[in-house]
Amino acid sequence: MLSERRLEVLRAIVQDYVGTEEPVGSKALTERHSLGVSPATVRNDMAALEEEGFIAQPHTSAGRIPTDRGYRLFVDKLAGVKPLSGAERRAIQNFLDGAVDLDDVVGRTVRLLAQLTRQVAVVQYPSLTRSTVRHVELLSLAPARLMLVVITDTGRVEQRHVDCPAPFGDTALADLRARLNSRVAGRRFSDVPQLVQDLPESFETDDRGTVSTVLATLLETLVEETEERLMIGGTANLTRFGHDFPLVIRPVLEALEEQVVLLKLLGEAKDSGMTVRIGHENAHEGLNSTSVVSVGYGSGGEAVAKLGVVGPTRMDYPGTMGAVRAVARYVGQILAES
Amino acid sequence: MLSERRLEVLRAIVQDYVGTEEPVGSKALTERHSLGVSPATVRNDMAALEEEGFIAQPHTSAGRIPTDRGYRLFVDKLAGVKPLSGAERRAIQNFLDGAVDLDDVVGRTVRLLAQLTRQVAVVQYPSLTRSTVRHVELLSLAPARLMLVVITDTGRVEQRHVDCPAPFGDTALADLRARLNSRVAGRRFSDVPQLVQDLPESFETDDRGTVSTVLATLLETLVEETEERLMIGGTANLTRFGHDFPLVIRPVLEALEEQVVLLKLLGEAKDSGMTVRIGHENAHEGLNSTSVVSVGYGSGGEAVAKLGVVGPTRMDYPGTMGAVRAVARYVGQILAES
């Protein structure tokens, strides 16, 4: 096991490297941190830390930089979560309070997170697996063409066109609308298929085809809705990556454009509590030199979606984690209120 | 005025520079293009072109690169619009045909444009200034809480919560819904304010407050809807900017994140026909080393929104213009069909 002081040395190395972006040597370390020992001793400690794989040297006779494993130890054992200042909290509150609808909430959250952490922010839309249908609306666009609108309790609205196999009368339409709502309003997405199963039978033979088509579209819409969507922002912060960034930035941008990749990324994180994935711990290759800090958020006790940031492994973990956690809490509050 | 051959020299310089990304000299030019004259002659022409400000040398004894003004002349006089290949056209068609709703159409368009041009794509959502209201829906969420849903003919759906000053009965609600729709359905946004002006008067005194509130929210929603939104994609293509890109990429990413900036950018373009803004012609400072190629698109004859790409001034203008124009056409078709 590593001695207390060696851990302290590792902490110092991480802090300095994060600050200066340059390999840190034994002398500089003793000067900046009062470790109470000489550079030579620190050198021995460093050798041990390197032996264990927590730090590495880019080349002989250069200082050390933390490895992914070093960062891992740092966030697990050495770093706390830095709480935000009162001013920052108030700023978050104010900024989020102005949101008018769900898109706006998510949009503001992304911008907020990006600004606060100075990194790339990713916010997943509230998931709908546990959400309920608030209302279903049916409109007639043409004799054999309907529009189906589904409104969810998280404030999402989705609409689909439906081409009917046969013309569909206004009274039948009103009938279907009423019955549909009485059955599914307030129910969970997952329950809907059962609830509407026998609906076609209660209609005239002529109309059954249309009713079935409408129901099929409804179910399809709900499934699609369950697939999470997300929003990203703060990509300009990618330029803070470091000097070698031309090589690194490309795959990151590519990964960020693929929603599937990001969803998988967030999906890999724990459902509750904060998750930090460092460098190669990320499954996606392009993100091997980035770290992802994510956390679930939700309106009630349970988390309905996740949000987080993507940045260089060389990041200020305590600060970033603090910001991510704080933002998640406030967003949860906002969602609960609306 | 510039002689025919000098224009030809300029064209050759632009083409070579776009291809190689390196200053092009007189000798290389005569070798690659059969201009029928010697390097010495070309040198004289180059001197003249430089005199006029169409080309410049990064430093003495280097080749020439086109200036913004040079590119301008190139696209105005020397370059055609390169039509897409049949295969490309079919690919566009297929890809866009799969779209299920407006968001999907826009999303696919962005990806398509980015891939086709290998640049950053920007697509504005169909503008609603000329669009009409298809349907207005009112739902009761709680005794004194309503939800207002507005559906437009371009397939957009927007919803707002309305807090009523007083409880509002179901019959009054149905009444309001019916009257509202009979007045505004099929009408243009701009006409709505007039059409609903006197609506509160026809209701019971108790309900007038609520009716006014609903109307106010409706008008507000329509105004907000008129403010265009947009989607961008292909930011990974920014890495193709060139060697000096760390300096350039930052302001570009920042500009791209500010929807306002992009909207202004597209707004500056002509309503009809293709617009190419080169380098410093762009008002926004961060985009001074980029060119923006944009064009209006729409379902019918008139353009309801714009789309385009942002790339380095050193871009393949004919190809880019061809792709942008083609995509705009197909999107217009898709919108017209749905």
Added chain:
DNA sequence: AGCTGGCACTCTGCTGTGTTGAGTGCCAGG
């Protein structure tokens, strides 16, 4: 008048060579 070959000149970019300095590992002594 306009084009061409020739020539002297100017730079950037590459390569090779010291030189510097931060940083290391190791060891003997406290």
Added chain:
DNA sequence: CCTGGCACTCAACACAGCAGAGTGCCAGCT
């Protein structure tokens, strides 16, 4: 177990020399 000392390594920088691409200009040719 810590410390000071010492020899060693190696990236980074500066400097010089060279090669090559490119230019401008001029005298001669068509």
